[in-house]
Amino acid sequence: MGNSGKCALCGRVYTKRGMSRHLKSCLKKNMIPGKGDPAKGGQAGGGLILSVEGYDDPQYWLYLEMPFETELYELDQFLRQIWLECCGHMSAFKIRGNYYNTAPSSEWDEKDMDICVHSILSPGERFIHVYDFGSSTVLALKIIDLAPARAFPGEEITILARNTAPQYRCDYCNSIAVKICPECSFDGKGWLCEKCAEKHPCGEEMLLPVANSPRVGVCGYSG
Template identity: 35%
Template sequence: MEKLISEGNCVFCQEIFKQSGMSRHLAKHLSELPATKYQSFHLNISAGEMFLHVQMDGSATLGELDDFLRAIWLECCGHMSSFEVKGKRYDNDWDDMDAEIGESQTKKVSLLFKKDMVLEYQYDFGSTTHLSMKVMGEYPTATPKGIKLLSRNNPLKILCHVCNEKPAAIICSVCVYEGEGMLCKTCVTKHKKTCDDFADYAAMKLVNSPRMGTCAYEGGTIDVARDGVWKS
């Protein structure tokens, strides 16, 4: 399969940039914001060709970032999650009050983040979705709501694995492991007749998230306009 082209819109000027150029472009806007006594961080979050750029207030916590990631990309059934920074884990353990694993996510990011710091993140320790993130910069400006979405990849041009012509819209979560599970609306009709798993339980929506086709994931609850399928 050809490498997918990944691009997104800049929230400041609305122009489209490729994944590789987005960090540098956003840095220009961020450095032009008026200086205050507050502090914000620019974070680049990615999973392959999928990316999010966010501006995060220094007073916000890893837990708030976890909530944001769940809302836009991950939440299916309240799995555990974890950040890892320099070998130290920060776990989400809200569904188990007695869990004693790693440190808590209540830490303010101003006490943790430094420019160029790399963080690893996992959602669900069974069918895990892995994200990588990097602190791209630090700015003397506030982020009033804690976390602001600066950019996100537009739906990727994923073609149907069967006809290789039309945009894929449905996933067969069983056949996807054989490289045959991303299906356009036409090929879905044929797939239903040959795949018993698909008819029973394996049919899932293709959405704009690295968790698509995993567990019970059906899409995010924020920024839903960009959560759909690529339109030709």
């Protein structure tokens, strides 16, 4: 079930693909007059609908809604907070061959993130986010739609749907894994249950908790 997720608007469960279809109609229903649609007296302006998934681990996915005014650095902050942040690494978006970096280098013609997402991206466009240029976690993003109103007006970036946490089995005894060893995960031997974690030769202090994130088991990521 790791690939399914729940719609934040109606609570129904769909696969990632099914969710994309479902959100189109569910959003329409939930942008009720007075709540979100500015044409009908709602206070909120329109927004962008986007999908995010792990580039190498697409079983981790999100559908987001965000105001037109959202700038790249706000999206970066959001992604850090929900999925990525371990020790304040640099990050960058790659959009149509341009780099938007938390610490832009003029030598490489990089830009900063103080720019409105809406001004540089249109529906259907894909782009990339990279967190940490050493042990990188790469995310694939896509602008799904421009909506005339938002289901969650007044809020900043909001989760419309998110994958349910995948369950992993211990690589040693097949029980439910609760820890991951970053060293041993390179050899496909990193998932550990409670018991096997206690006697793991790398030492318990090395181990990281299992988290619902494409950065699980990387650097110091603890969820």
